[in-house]
Amino acid sequence: MKTKTKRQYFCQGLFRCILFFFLALSAQGLFPTGLFAQTAAAAPEPASPQGDAWIITIRGDIAPSMVSFVRRETKRALDQGAAFLIFEIDTLGGRVDSALQISSVIMSVKEARTVAWVSASSKSMGISWSAGALIALSCSSIYMAPGTSVGAAAPVTVVPGGEAQGAGEKSVAAVRSQMAALAERNGYPVGIALAMVDYDVELWEVTVNGSPRALTLTELQRLEREGVKLTRVAVISPPGKLLSLTSGDALRYGLLAGIVDTQEALLESLGAHAVLEESEPGMIDTILSLLGAAPVQAILIILGLVMIFLEINTPGFGIPGLVAILCFAAVFGAGALQGQVGSLELILFLAGLGLLAAEIFIIPGFGIVGISGFVCIGLSLILSMQDFIIPHSDLEWDVLGRNALVVCIGIIAAVAGIALIALLGPRLRIFDGLTLHTRITGTAGGPVQDDEPPPSENRKRSRRRIAEPVLPEAGDQGYASLTGKTGKAVSTLRPSGKAEIEGRAYAVETEGVYIESGEPIRVIRVLGNRVVVEKSNPQEGQG
Template sequence: MLVGSASAVSYVINIEGEIDLPLAAYVEDGLARAEAEGASGVVFWIDTPGGRVDAAMRISDAILGTPLPTLAVVKNAFSAGALISLSAEQIAMLPGSEIGAALPITVTPVTEPTAADRKTISALKAKFRAVAEARGRPVELAEAMVDPEIEIEGLAAKGEPLTLTAAKAVELGVADFQATSLRDALEKAGFAVETEVLEVPTRIQVARFLTSMYVAPVLLALGLLGLLIELFTPGFGIPGLLGLVMLGLYFAGGLLVGMSGLLEVVLFLAGVALLLAEMFLIPGFGVAGIGGFLAIAASIYLTFGAQALTVGAIAVLVVALGTFLTFRYLPRTRTAHALVLEGAIGEQAPPRERLAALEGALGTAITDLRPAGTARFGERKVDVVSDGEYIPKGSTVRVVEVEGARVVVRKEEG
């Protein structure tokens, strides 16, 4: 690597795949490094279908703010990628490339993607307009990439955001020239042809994985599910440990790139604490429960912004499904016996022959069964487990199975 040579090398920053906040952190760090090490210019290799608007705005602001010459080499720049491309001082279009289609959309896990509301469209259109003005590009064409209500005769029908081919983008002044390769683009732009590619740091790669829309909701859900299972079983074991690990990974992704900080972690933990208080200390569902949900929702929103609804919805669905499957089937498995019950009650359990006499017996739950707990049969207190359902304290229960030291009960109706 050449350092301190102001005209010797162009630094290349790859903007590929989905635009997200970790990628924004990578671009900001890359620009800071290029400035510190005396790069002659910075080249952005752009091949993206788009992504988060807030991340694209951060990248755009960073590019506009650097004192170094900037060049965007476009393979494909849709949506957020179009804004990033327009932010560079020069734009080179590769063969077969396109730029545009920046209509913001709303994505949820239960509906088809839909166009964002007019307020969101207006805000993003204003950003495209400001960037186009700053770089001397056609303002109306930049706005038409965002707003489908803008009709450009011969280019975009009303109701469709503007997308331009390489030749059309150059013809209309949106891009500066076409190039056959990166080297060709560097030569035509007057940049040094010797390049230094700034690789994506490991922490950014890890953060992009952990905060992706496919991973983050699952980590959040598994973390909550692990803690939930632990609450319903005696002692502290593998479910609780795994839950803490999943939540640690969930927050680690955001902490690595500044998506979340101490505030988000504190809000989340406070929300969990309030929900636990509502479940175990406060009867009914009231202020503590509502406050807990709001605190957790705020933590997710501050971390994921506009995508928080999708992240939260996916997490809720996974937790609900996981809770059903866990408490419906786990108590009947050998794994559950080993992890949940026998370590907790095996040493105190009466011999098998004494417990066998309890089959079919009626008793009273003297603790909540979540699913493990204690029931009284006559004068005897016995550690029991329900067959999967939650059984509140004071309910009448019947022993339906005795397996070793494991006594399975079912709530007796009527």
Template sequence: MWRFCVLTLRRHLPLAALLLFAALALEGQQVLAQDRPLSRNTAVIIRLDGAIMPFTYAYLERKLDEAKDDTVDIVILEIDSPGGELNASLDIAKMLSEVDWAETVAYVPSTAMYGALSGAAFAALGCERIVMGKRAAIGDAGVIESDGNNPFRYVPEKQRTHVTNRIVELAKLRGRPPALAEAMVEKDLDVFQVRNTKTGQETCMSQKELDAAKDAEDWEKGKPVQETLGGNFFEANGERAVELGLAESNAESREELFEQLNIVGTPKIIKWSAVDTTVLVLNHPLVTALLLIIGLVALYIEMSSPGIGMGILTAGLCFALFFWSRFLGGTANWLELVLFLAGLAFLGVELFVLPGFGIAGLTGMLLLGASLILASQGFVIPHTRDEMFTLIRSLSVLTGAMLAFFIMALFLNRYFGSLPILGHLALKPPTDGEAALEHTAAEQALAVGDTGRADSALRPAGRARFGHRMLDVMADGDFIAPGTPIQITRISGRRVFVEPAKEE
């Protein structure tokens, strides 16, 4: 019996060894496959440079849509920014955290002038992975405000609580130490390196986190994070950020980053386009004021010389550029456009249906002003000093544009007919001979009740034809369209007043 077992074992031993070797090799391949991320053939780089403004959010939103259309696997956000506007920074971080069609990687190179500071740190925390050069910087995101007496002032605790909660939730979502994210905003928060004695997990926690932890007895508090001591906002270089678990890895060049991410080929760089430059220029306060002035003056010219169409086309172009730049700049929505169109409608009712100036005209002007102001800012009611300054700037631009318009309107009202180009658009006054004939005819032949036809729009002044005679007349009441049959209602000196002829 034993002899038979030994012979059988010897006979099958090579086969068993071969099967065992194959099983071990297969398991090894599976382990390697799990440890090594799959190569990705598509990636794009989007640069986040300079101060963060509402325009920056809209810009990144457009670039992310472009990357999504390219069906990429990785979006690399290359950051070199000192931060900027608070709400825009938080919105950018939220937008990046909600990207589910690609992996988002924040890359802060050592060559960056600023790194990822203040609001730019929020954007980095919104990404799935943070890769930094060893000398790059991240953090220092204290919320400050400015006024005339103190250019930079740390905001009160009540105002920064919302920011702290948002940034802590973002860190938890991405599996980063919430205490380090909070220490970027709270300068008096001391953070410690801790270790779980049961699991061996190492992370960073604040004292209040340790006290509130359900397994507080399992955490061993180590040395404090030096960057959080002394009442400073937390800021760390790339090497330290990796050590503390805030960043995933270090990369000193794009090539090293591509190798870490197993990117094949050179990723596409989504660059700043001519449209982005145009939108940025049109959002400048001086250019905004110029657009408003030209648009208002063009409307005035159209009212002074109706029927030509150049004024209304120019005004339409100016206001279209204004709202287009605000839409792409991230400060306007459909509400502002609806308010603007409603304001024009009320003014139209006031001018053409209810002559004079009353409730409709005042409402129209208020709606127009509100739409132009709201389209220039990303909020309705200011809650911070920075928002108050933005509102003051918007009001200043609108007020300056209105003053310039009134000055130009007075100038055009006096010299319109003598200007080289615009003079051809205005109704020419009659020559001395024509005026003498007209006045003689008016004095000798015209009488109340005589009928004729409006030769131009009467708003209220204009020209009308009575038989073979052309006279200056005034609409007595509502404005009168060109070609409308009219009749004389009264004559006061050389002024002839008319109204639409009554149908018999």
């Protein structure tokens, strides 16, 4: 009966991993473009009567999972024929790149009117700050409830200590220009949008023909030079401060279309007939948000790589392989659900696994092939966390740097963990299941000597399969007398090889340890016609 080799077990496990991953993507209809044919899309349901509204709740941290939620629910609302898309915003902010993606989704809507609503309820904080302000300006109309606020949209970065600090001038300039473009597109005061982002903007309240307006100092001075009759009232936001507006101030300066306290009042103001559905992030979105967190991603990478190492070094396909599949399925699955995983990421990952397998099973040592495997795996993981390949803006460079840092930390920690397991694993009982500890009662050359120390009774499997007996090259049959003798290796012991003992060459072997040629050795036992040696101290000399 044929037994499977380690390589066959590994290849079988790898095939199961790939099949499991593709089946998971197939269930979600998320096969990468170009790999498989997409099934025919289901016909949309009949549109509801014109004038109905669909409420999409944007609450909590703005993260990549929120982008996929907004994109999915926006498509559903349009397929159902909603005339109004109401984005109920309640957030302290979040990632700028995610906010910009949500902004692009909102601005792409042509079939319905987009409305931002900063609500006040027992479930909300009544704020739309930072990334929330950018999302609000993306809508064609903004409504706020009494007692709510909007603003403070300057981009920040999180330093390694966990503290937030202001982003660089290039990032600020990118967000500032986008905020100004959104204000111009939807008819909002551009000065307010600039003052929410830039600390250097000085915003003034002026009256023009009896109406209050919010103008930057630059706009104010330009109008005064042109002879426009206006009156300076007060400084709304001095230099060095970011602008945040209450609902009353926002309405006063022309940012809002109205102040409404309830959902019914909002629908009445819009002229909407009814609410088709109120969408909120569900369990899947919560899980995606958790999996998208940097610490969780790093832990999954570390655990996945360590489990691959343990699976390769254990017989069959077991728990380590299953855990590795789950870890990388979580990383790539979360990216696929957010539209960030395509053909390139999968090809790089599988190529990396192939290179590592070749390094382990075919090429001795660890060199350029193994390093290339880690590089391919690292690149695939980085690309699975972002929706671009080559960065084209400072914000995308920031995202790339963040993802690269997470992946590098994960790979370095995994390599350190693998090295620690390789060093300490044989001494720890938790890893006894990875090795075989069976007592040898005899060999082809005779029984084990009486003075042979028995193995530990707690160990049921030996550390490795004992090699077949090898005959010594010398004709002397007094092998037992070699015990305790010293000599030197005349070839590299891997673990078998040749050694010179008392001027004669013998075929010897170690207990699984490599010994370089020329290193001193000592005979620790003789099992029939097998000579087992270990590395000795140079001070012991030749026997």
